[in-house]
Amino acid sequence: MKRSKEFLPILCILLFISCGSGNRAPDAVDISRKDTLNINIGTEPPTLDWSLATDVTSFTIIENIMDGLAAFDGKYEPVPALARSWRVSEDGRTYTFKIREKVLWTDGVPLRAGDFLYSWKRILKPETAGSYAYFLFDVKNARKFNSGEIKDFAKVGVKAPDEHTLIVTLEKPRAYFLSLVTFMSTFPMRKDIVERYGTRWTEAVNIVTLGPYRLKEWKHHKEVLIEEYEGYWGEKPKSAKKVKMIMNENPVSTLALYESGELDFLDSKGIPLLEVPRVMKLPDFKQSVVFRNNYIGFNTKKPPFDNPLVRKAFASSIDRKSLAGLLQGAGMPVTSWIPIDMLAHNPRIGISFDVQKARKFLEMAGYPGGENFPKTAFLYPDTGNNRIVAEAFQSMWKEHLGIEVKLVNQEWTVYLSTLRTDPPPVFRAGWQADFPDPHNFMNLFECGSGNNRTRWCNPEYDRLVEKAAGILDRGQRTDLYNSAQRILTETDVPIVPYLNSVQQNMIKPYVKGLEPDRLNFLYFSRVEFVNHFTSGER
Structure with a gap:
């Protein structure tokens, strides 16, 4: 009965999106008086301490105040x-x-x-x-x-x-x-x-920064407000003197806010999958391939995923093409780790979808047809479209391996804490480039990396990656990274790359300077609000 109560407001929102979107009037905004950029960051930033932050939500704020x-x-x-x-x-x-x-x-x-x-x-x-x-x-x-x-x-x-x-x-x-x-x-x-x-130094009343913006308000689990820092040493913000960032994890209501004019910008997590075919026809819709790869990670210290054969079985049973279709173009299938268009990206490396091989690997590991396979849980963050992806994996592993996998979702901050302290046997994760060099992806899985949640360690892999880091010749670096990637995605398989992200954004026509790029950085100080008129509306 509770579900029926929840259905009514959702239905209203869906009707608003589908019926009310035709009444969009981007040029109705008074640009001469507008000084605030309104966006959705989805979740509460886990921390604004740049010694501790590891996630894109936190980084979006930090990079604009520092x-x-x-x-x-x-x-x-x-x-x-x-x-x-x-x-x-x-x-x-x-x-x-x-x-x-x-x-x-x-x-x-x-x-x-x-x-x-x-x-x-x-x-x-x-x-x-x-x-x-x-x-x-x-x-x-x-x-x-x-x-x-x-x-x-x-x-x-x-x-x-x-x-x-x-x-x-x-x-x-x-x-x-x-x-x-x-x-x-x-x-x-x-x-x-x-x-x-102490631990409260990042609160708005305490923190000191020196970027183009300063932290004005942080209403936890609700919104963050940053405003222009008038004493900034560099180029001042062009139009967006303030940036209001709400925290809405529901893509349906987030898109409704955008189409009603309350938000100026959306990224992929604010666009419901079922709405992508419609909104991608609008001039507001922008998309680009970014330096971000998504992967399934295994805690290689926890049985039965301490066995590479089990990991290979799970890897071989993933149909990446169907995943890309399910996500309406928000990802491109990949089997190797270094992102598309980055030095040493190699589509010929990795384990491809092959059901027969998957079942053979599982049989070799001692679990023919999934028989006597231990109960397994798959962890994913409760944001965006992750539930749909998780259910797809669950279905593939059941169909191709005969293995029932329980799905576990956690709020973003809790999810990050779990991966840091006690990673489960199988989990969904991703990595966005901090800088455009393959070393930023490859050293992630070195033995000493603080972001290696797999607990995997291979000294030969480390040796290859570190040797490549000290070489300027692009060909030699590529050869070394190819060898390292084969260890990572074919031999030991602590991770299974599956999609290179394609960032899908909605940007109001009067907002310039916020177009997506390969690093997916959002520099609010570059934003300009400009007059926009559609044909015949002057």
Whole structure:
């Protein structure tokens, strides 16, 4: 009976979308008075502490209220940001950054090189348990400090000889290092603020930042409001002086909000699958392939998924083409790990859909026809279209392997915590590029990676990935990554890549500068509100 009560409001929303959408009037917005961009981020950000954040929701906010030593230009090349310049030693191991003067935090305190020193030390400290600590392992002795082998941070290759100089020494030359310092885990941080407020230092009343926006309000599980930081050192926001981010996990009601004019932008998680064929005909609809791969992960320490044959059986039973169709074009089938159009992407690597092979692998593992296979649960986050994907996997494993898999969904923050502390035997996950280099994907599954939820460790894989990271020749790097990818997706199979994401967005015609790109970054300061008229409406 309870279900019937829930059906009425949902029906009303569906009728509103299908019948009311014809009354869309984008040019009715008074652009001259509009100063707020309204979007949906879907879920509560797990944290705004950039030493701890690992998810896209948190990153969307952090990247707009903070800056790094460098930033990407339109061609994804690192250019100066908080560092006004840098010098690289002849051997490629030492970077000397000159920090901009007169950069002020939102409380008026000047930025100092020591703020980077504190931030890097904090994320590397073992007790911080920063999942992105491994991002700094290229820095001399950083890995040893993080593991506890070295206690004295002074031995780590990062120094601040004066207030406006930061010197970083690497273990080996790394061509991608300047891309690393565009990312949030390397952003500066104020020691006095963190120590004064403890775990509440990221609340709006406490946090200090130095990006183009400042955190004005954080109404937990409801909305976040950021506003222009008038003391920002760089280019000021063009039109969006404020950005209001609601947290709505229901794509049906989110699309209704967009079509009623209450939202200016939607991404894939705000567009119901059944509505995609309709909205993709609208001029608001935009889509692009992004550097993001989705995968099934196995906890390789938990039976029976400690057996590679079982993992191969599950991998061989996945029909990626049908998944892509189910998602209305929101993904492209892949079997290898490095994303489409990135260096070393190789569609010939990985395990393809083959029911006979899947059943043979399962029989070899000792479970013919799924007989006596242990009860298994599949974990997925309760966001967007993940339930539909999870049900598809469940059906495939039942049909092709004879295995009943229980589906378990968790709220986004809880899901991330589960993967971090005690990953289940099988789970759904994904990885969005932090910078456009294959190392960002391949080092994710190294033994020491804080984001490796599979508990898998293969020293030969690590050796290949690290060797590729130190080579500039694209052909040699590709060969090494090919060998590593075969270990990852064909031999050991701790993960099963299945779809490369295609970001589908709805963007109001009067919003410019928010078009999707390969990294799927949203820089709100670039947004412009422009007059828009359809033919005959002037």
